[in-house]
Amino acid sequence: MTKNCHNDYKMKFSVDDEYPDLTKHNNHMAKALSKEIYGKLRSKSTPSGFTVDDVIQTGVDNPGHPFIMTVGCVAGDEESYEVFKDLLDPVISDRHGGYKPTDKHKTDLNFENLKGGDDLDPNYVLSSRVRTGRSIKGFTLPPHNSRGERRAIQNLSIEALSSLEGEFKGKYYPLDGMTDAEQEQLIADHFLFDKPVSPLLTCAGMARDWPDARGIWHNDNKTFLVWVNEEDHLRVISMQKGGNMKEVFRRFCVGLQKIEEIFKKHNHGFMWNEHLGYILTCPSNLGTGLRGGVHVKLPKLSTHPKFEEILTRLRLQKRGTGGVDTASVGGVFDISNADRLGSSEVEQVQLVVDGVKLMVEMEKKLEKGESIDGMIPAQK
Amino acid sequence: MPFGNTHNQMKMKYSSEQEYPDLSKHNNHMAKVLTPAMYERLRSKETPSGFTLDDVIQTGVDNPGHPFIMTVGCVAGDEETYEVFKDLLDPVIEDRHGGYKPTDKHKTDLNSDNLKGGDDLDPNYVLSSRVRTGRSIRGFSLPPHCSRGERRAVEKLSIEALASLSGDLKGKYYALKNMTEAEQQQLIDDHFLFDKPVSPLLLASGMARDWPDARGIWHNDNKTFLVWVNEEDHLRVISMQKGGNMKEVFTRFCTGLTKIESLFKERGHEFMWNEHLGYILTCPSNLGTGLRAGVHVKLPNLSKNAKFEEVLKKLRLQKRGTGGVDTAAVGGVFDISNADRLGFSEVDLVQMVVDGVKLLVDMEKRLEKGQSIDDLMPAQK
Numbered sequence: 001m002t003k004n005c006h007n008d009y010k011m012k013f014s015v016d017d018e019y020p021d022l023t024k025h026n027n028h029m030a031k032a033l034s035k036e037i038y039g040k041l042r043s044k045s046t047p048s049g050f051t052v053d054d055v056i057q058t059g060v061d062n063p064g065h066p067f068i069m070t071v072g073c074v075a076g077d078e079e080s081y082e083v084f085k086d087l088l089d090p091v092i093s094d095r096h097g098g099y100k101p102t103d104k105h106k107t108d109l110n111f112e113n114l115k116g117g118d119d120l121d122p123n124y125v126l127s128s129r130v131r132t133g134r135s136i137k138g139f140t141l142p143p144h145n146s147r148g149e150r151r152a153i154q155n156l157s158i159e160a161l162s163s164l165e166g167e168f169k170g171k172y173y174p175l176d177g178m179t180d181a182e183q184e185q186l187i188a189d190h191f192l193f194d195k196p197v198s199p200l201l202t203c204a205g206m207a208r209d210w211p212d213a214r215g216i217w218h219n220d221n222k223t224f225l226v227w228v229n230e231e232d233h234l235r236v237i238s239m240q241k242g243g244n245m246k247e248v249f250r251r252f253c254v255g256l257q258k259i260e261e262i263f264k265k266h267n268h269g270f271m272w273n274e275h276l277g278y279i280l281t282c283p284s285n286l287g288t289g290l291r292g293g294v295h296v297k298l299p300k301l302s303t304h305p306k307f308e309e310i311l312t313r314l315r316l317q318k319r320g321t322g323g324v325d326t327a328s329v330g331g332v333f334d335i336s337n338a339d340r341l342g343s344s345e346v347e348q349v350q351l352v353v354d355g356v357k358l359m360v361e362m363e364k365k366l367e368k369g370e371s372i373d374g375m376i377p378a379q380k
Numbered sequence: 381m382p383f384g385n386t387h388n389q390m391k392m393k394y395s396s397e398q399e400y401p402d403l404s405k406h407n408n409h410m411a412k413v414l415t416p417a418m419y420e421r422l423r424s425k426e427t428p429s430g431f432t433l434d435d436v437i438q439t440g441v442d443n444p445g446h447p448f449i450m451t452v453g454c455v456a457g458d459e460e461t462y463e464v465f466k467d468l469l470d471p472v473i474e475d476r477h478g479g480y481k482p483t484d485k486h487k488t489d490l491n492s493d494n495l496k497g498g499d500d501l502d503p504n505y506v507l508s509s510r511v512r513t514g515r516s517i518r519g520f521s522l523p524p525h526c527s528r529g530e531r532r533a534v535e536k537l538s539i540e541a542l543a544s545l546s547g548d549l550k551g552k553y554y555a556l557k558n559m560t561e562a563e564q565q566q567l568i569d570d571h572f573l574f575d576k577p578v579s580p581l582l583l584a585s586g587m588a589r590d591w592p593d594a595r596g597i598w599h600n601d602n603k604t605f606l607v608w609v610n611e612e613d614h615l616r617v618i619s620m621q622k623g624g625n626m627k628e629v630f631t632r633f634c635t636g637l638t639k640i641e642s643l644f645k646e647r648g649h650e651f652m653w654n655e656h657l658g659y660i661l662t663c664p665s666n667l668g669t670g671l672r673a674g675v676h677v678k679l680p681n682l683s684k685n686a687k688f689e690e691v692l693k694k695l696r697l698q699k700r701g702t703g704g705v706d707t708a709a710v711g712g713v714f715d716i717s718n719a720d721r722l723g724f725s726e727v728d729l730v731q732m733v734v735d736g737v738k739l740l741v742d743m744e745k746r747l748e749k750g751q752s753i754d755d756l757m758p759a760q761k
Contacts, residue, residue, distance in 0.1 A: 007429055007431075007521055007525055007526065007527045007530070008428070008429050008430040009429045009520075009527060010527035010529055010530070013529025013530065013533070014529070017528070017529035017532060017533070018527060019528075020590065020593070021557070021593050047389065048388055048389045048390045049389040053527070057589060060590050061589060061590065061591065139390070140388060144388055145388065146388045146390060146391035146394065146399055147391075147398070147400075147401060148394025148398035148399040149388075149390055149391070149394065151398060152394070152398070176402070203589075207442070208438060208584075209441050209442065210442065212401070212402050
């Protein structure tokens with residue numbers, strides 16, 4: 001069935017009639033989707049029925065941010081990246097620093113390969129966190145999945161997570177079944193996720209049937225957290241106060257691998273291939289899907305004229321402490337890796353660890369009124 | 381758009397039980413009617429244009445409902461939806477439209493000469509009068525489901541048809557996506573401009589996709605006749621003016637609508653209509669006449685009277701705030717309109733408004749003088 005995203009009548013109209021008006025748009029999809037490409041792709045659909053109109057709807061409905069380049073397209077299943085490669089390859093290349101259709105992505109979740117990272121100065125580095133996403137093979141993705149699929153993912157996830165032990169022993173809280181007290185606690189711990197309000201997400205269809213089959217799992221220690229059926233099938237987060245990123249990353253890698261083994265036993269491994277790495281809903285999260293970051297006090301460095309340049313050279317990005325699209329408060333910034341695809345997990349966390357170490361040293365110099373000119377790094 | 385899923389091939393691998401929505405916290409017409417057995421019967425069907433059961437119900441699944449207001453919770457994606465999914469929609473229609481049965485016939489009457497009176501509602505109380513309805517163009521799917529190409533074709537046809545109106549109805553079209561700042565400000569000042577819907581009831585049905593592509597507003601030079609293109613329905617047609625001359629408002633409404641209909645027919649396109657459901661619109665609540673005729677009327681005393689709600693019910697009228705649906709009254713001024721849409725003709729409904737408002741104003745005047753209204757209480761219409 002073609003759809004109207006699945007509307008069968010649309011093929012009666014010409015490409016010109018159906019091609020979206022992208023004249024006021026500024027997102028990766030709008031840059032890449034020529035009328036020719038649209039014409040080529042519009043009659044196709046993936047085996048589960050996802051069409052090019054499904055892929056691009058969020059980008060059509062959200063012309064974009066004047067300063068932030070949004071992606072403007074999503075995958076509905078693993079096959080989207082193949083069936084719609086004519087659109088998605090250029091988007092991926094543009095978003096991921098020139099990554100080519102023939103490039104190979106390396107996965108490295110061996111935390112022992114990380115050098116250092118256990119000694120970031122806790123007077124400056126307030127907390128450390130690593131997150132990623134995972135998609136379960138055999139199911140379609142959040143923009144497209146049915147209630148039955150979403151519930152099956154939840155069931156599998158609960159089974160997998162409830163068999164974790166030791167430091168990973170924990171509990172699952174389904175969104176539609178938590179008590180008021182549980183909800184209060186999850187909010188106080190900053191763990192609770194709510195129905196998305198961002199039109200970037202809602203226009204992609206991932207909030208359908210909320211809160212059915214959505215939930216949060218975390219270990220008793222509150223240092224390892226899994227979101228089920230939010231923007232991806234799974235979002236996995238390891239975090240703790242202070243600057244011991246090595247420990248955070250160790251727990252991240254160990255926990256992820258344990259979870260993956262259990263899913264594999266049920267014949268539902270994670271979606272991955274050697275070109276795109278881990279397959280996720282948003283093309284911006286392909287590869288490692290990893291964002292490793294710290295909350296760090298940089299009141300002086302952040303007002304230095306070379307701050308942005310330093311971040312770019314270190315391949316890092318800044319956000320406010322509320323996460324994406326928030327402002328920093330009190331000179332505290334969220335600093336994390338900018339890359340996702342084309343470098344491994346270890347490499348990306350190494351960049352964060354080394355880069356943050358350098359920036360804290362620069363901050364200390366500036367505190368003493370000294371120059372940091374000699375410390376400006378080369379482009380990584 | 382349903383956004384994806386609703387046309388997901390994988391879902392048929394799951395049992396009906398696994399796919400059936402959790403409606404335990406829901407209070408809308410769809411949730412009252414959709415049993416697991418019904419879901420199972422209908423879940424593999426689709427209309428010729430590809431609209432599925434999950435498309436029909438998505439808005440009702442995503443919006444559990446209002447504690448006081450019974451929302452509909454389902455939409456049509458095309459004309460055939462009402463046939464293919466009649467097992468669900470017939471009971472919804474029956475519940476929403478006062479027991480309307482699958483075998484009932486709906487009467488259309490757009491002859492304004494048949495309206496008695498209505499030209500003399502007291503303008504000291506009746507501040508303005510308005511009649512609106514919707515129309516769908518046969519051959520295209522509806523706003524929850526239409527593609528950009530379809531929507532643009534509906535806009536193009538509408539512009540052509542409206543551009544050939546003349547005399548009192550001569551006017552101009554303002555496309556949402558390229559109006560000037562000045563035009564936009566004027567339309568806001570005139571209270572004509574509609575914007576991208578924010579209500580989750582509407583958004584969840586997919587009707588805001590591709591906004592503002594192919595959406596626009598047409599109005600006559602006199603600013604008394606207005607057409608919205610591609611908002612919640614293909615067309616929304618509105619006739620309005622200050623004061624209490626509902627007869628004139630309704631006459632313009634009927635003349636304009638009939639003219640527009642013949643212009644569409646000349647171009648090979650009819651309005652969706654059948655003798656059971658009358659005019660076919662996106663929301664089942666607007667079937668039949670799709671007509672809401674109302675006034676803004678000052679009833680500060682009557683609205684505080686213990687019998688106000690009962691009087692409205694007997695007159696088959698409903699109240700809203702002056703901001704429209706789901707708003708509160710300000711300064712004792714209420715929007716009073718017909719409660720029914722289906723099973724009564726246009727003339728019948730406007731007659732009820734005209735007669736009912738006349739009575740309400742009489743009651744207000746009594747109460748102003750400190751007199752009783754007991755002898756004025758109407759019988760159930």
